[in-house]
Amino acid sequence: MSPVNSRRGDHSLQTGSHLNLCLFVVGELLLLSSAICLLCGACGCPEKCRCHSEAVDCSRQGLAEVPCGLPPQTLTLHLQDNQIHQLPAFAFRSVPRLVTLNLSNNSLSTLAPGAFHGLQHLQVLNLTQNSLHSLENRLFHPLRQLRELDLSSNNMSHLPTSLGEPWENLTVFAVQQNQLQHLDRALLESMPHVRLLFLKDNLWKCNCHLLGLKLWLEKFVYKGGRTDGVICASPDTWKGENLLTIPHELYLPCPSPPPDLVPAQAQQPGSAHGAALRPPESRPAGELDHLECELKPRRRPANLRYAAATIVITGAVCGIVCLLMLVATIYGCTYAAITAQYPGRPLAPTDEPGETGGKELLDSSPA
Numbered sequence: 001m002s003p004v005n006s007r008r009g010d011h012s013l014q015t016g017s018h019l020n021l022c023l024f025v026v027g028e029l030l031l032l033s034s035a036i037c038l039l040c041g042a043c044g045c046p047e048k049c050r051c052h053s054e055a056v057d058c059s060r061q062g063l064a065e066v067p068c069g070l071p072p073q074t075l076t077l078h079l080q081d082n083q084i085h086q087l088p089a090f091a092f093r094s095v096p097r098l099v100t101l102n103l104s105n106n107s108l109s110t111l112a113p114g115a116f117h118g119l120q121h122l123q124v125l126n127l128t129q130n131s132l133h134s135l136e137n138r139l140f141h142p143l144r145q146l147r148e149l150d151l152s153s154n155n156m157s158h159l160p161t162s163l164g165e166p167w168e169n170l171t172v173f174a175v176q177q178n179q180l181q182h183l184d185r186a187l188l189e190s191m192p193h194v195r196l197l198f199l200k201d202n203l204w205k206c207n208c209h210l211l212g213l214k215l216w217l218e219k220f221v222y223k224g225g226r227t228d229g230v231i232c233a234s235p236d237t238w239k240g241e242n243l244l245t246i247p248h249e250l251y252l253p254c255p256s257p258p259p260d261l262v263p264a265q266a267q268q269p270g271s272a273h274g275a276a277l278r279p280p281e282s283r284p285a286g287e288l289d290h291l292e293c294e295l296k297p298r299r300r301p302a303n304l305r306y307a308a309a310t311i312v313i314t315g316a317v318c319g320i321v322c323l324l325m326l327v328a329t330i331y332g333c334t335y336a337a338i339t340a341q342y343p344g345r346p347l348a349p350t351d352e353p354g355e356t357g358g359k360e361l362l363d364s365s366p367a
C-alpha cells in the first residue's frame with residue numbers, strides 16, 4: 001500500500017511544478033508582449049486608428065509617419081489626410097496582405113526605393129495630393145498585382161521611362177495635375193491592359209518629342225481606352241490644343257539626322273536617304289521616339305573632335321614608325337657599306353691584321 005501512496009504524492013507534486021512552469025511562461029510572454037505594445041504605442045490596433053476586422057482607418061489623425069503595430073491581417077489601410085512626410089524602406093512590412101493603400105493628402109516629397117517592398121498583393125495605391133517631384137525607377141517594382149495607380153496632384157516634372165516589368169493587371173493610371181512636359185511611350189507600353197488614363201493639367205510640351213505619345217494615344221482610344229486628354233501648354237502654336245486633335249499633316253515630327261552624322265547608316269547612304277524621304281506617318285513610331293533633335297547638333301563637334309584626335313594619334317604613330325624605319329635603313333646601309341668594303345671578314349676595331357696580311361701576300365709572292 002505505502003509504495004502506491006507515495007507514487008500518488010509524486011504525481012501531484014509533478015503536476016504542481018508543471019502548473020508553476022506554465023504560469024511562469026505565460027507571465028513572461030505577457031511581459032514581453034506588453035513591452036512590444038509599449039514600444040509600438042498600441043496593441044492589436046494602433047492608438048490613433050480604428051480597426052474593423054480587415055480595414056484599418058488612420059485618416060485625419062495628424063500622423064507624421066506610418067503607425068506601427070498595424071494588425072498583420074489588414075487588407076485596406078486608410079492613411080489619407082495626415083502629414084506623413086516620408087516612407088522608409090519596408091514601411092509596410094507588418095501588413096503583407098494589403099490590397100488597398102490610401103496615402104492621399106499627405107506631405108510625401110520622396111519615397112525610399114524599397115518603400116513598397118513586400119506588398120505583392122497590393123491592387124490600389126493612392127498617392128494623390130502629395131508633393132512628389134520624382135519617382136525611383138524600381139519603386140513600384142514589387143507591386144506585381146497593381147490595378148490602379150493614382151499619382152495625381154503632385155509636383156512631378158518627369159516620369160521614369162519604365163517602372164520595371166510590364167504591369168499586366170494595371171487598368172487605371174493617373175498623373176493629372178502635375179508638371180509633366182513629356183511622357184515616354186515606353187512607360188505606357190509597359191501597361192498593356194490600361195483602360196483609363198488621366199493626363200490632364202500638366203505642362204505638356206507638344207513638340208516633335210510628343211509625337212510618340214500622340215500615336216500611342218490614337219491607337220489607345222481606337223481600341224476603346226479612355227483618357228481625359230493631353231492639353232498642350234507649349235509651344236505657342238499648339239497652346240490649349242488637345243494633342244489628339246492636332247492634324248497629322250500639321251504636326252512636325254523630329255527631323256531625322258543627316259546621313260553623314262549617323263555612323264550606322266553612313267555605310268549605306270542610299271537607305272538613309274530613302275528613310276528621310278518617307279512621309280512621317282509611314283515611319284516606325286519607335287524610331288522617332290529615339291531621335292533626339294536637341295542632341296543632334298552636338299554630335300558634329302564630338303565627331304570632329306574624335307576625327308582630329310585620330311589624325312593626331314595616327315600622325316604621331318606614323319612619324320615614330322617612319323623615324324624608326326629611317327634609323328634602321330641608315331644603320332642597315334652603313335653596315336652593308338662597311339661589310340662590302342671588307343668582304344669575307346668580320347668587322348674588327350683595327351684594320352691592321354688585313355693590312356699585314358696583304359703585305360705578307362705581296363711579300364710572299366716574289367719570294
Ligand SMILES: *[C@@H]1O[C@H](CO)[C@@H](O)[C@H](O)[C@H]1NC(C)=O
Nearest residue numbers: 060062080081082083105106
Ligand atoms: C488634407 O488633410 C488635412 C489634414 O491634414 C485636412 O485639413 C484637409 O482638409 C485635407 N484636404 C482635403 C482636400 O481633403
Ligand SMILES: *[C@@H]1O[C@H](CO)[C@@H](O)[C@H](O)[C@H]1NC(C)=O
Nearest residue numbers: 080100101102103104124126
Ligand atoms: C482615398 O482617400 C480619398 C480621400 O478621403 C478618397 O476620396 C478616396 O476614395 C480614397 N481612395 C481609396 C482607393 O480608398
Ligand SMILES: *[C@@H]1O[C@H](CO)[C@@H](O)[C@H](O)[C@H]1NC(C)=O
Nearest residue numbers: 104105126128129148149150
Ligand atoms: C485617390 O484619392 C482621391 C482623393 O484624394 C480620389 O479623388 C481618387 O479617386 C482616388 N483614386 C483612386 C484610384 O481611388
Ligand SMILES: *[C@@H]1O[C@H](CO)[C@@H](O)[C@H](O)[C@H]1NC(C)=O
Nearest residue numbers: 143144145146166167168169
Ligand atoms: C493579375 O490578376 C490575376 C487575378 O485577377 C492574377 O491571377 C495574376 O497573377 C495577376 N497578374 C500578375 C502579373 O500579377
Ligand SMILES: *[C@@H]1O[C@H](CO)[C@@H](O)[C@H](O)[C@H]1NC(C)=O
Nearest residue numbers: 109131132133154155177178
Ligand atoms: C508643388 O506644386 C504646387 C503647385 O502645383 C506648389 O504650390 C507647391 O509649392 C509645390 N511644392 C513643392 C514642395 O515643390
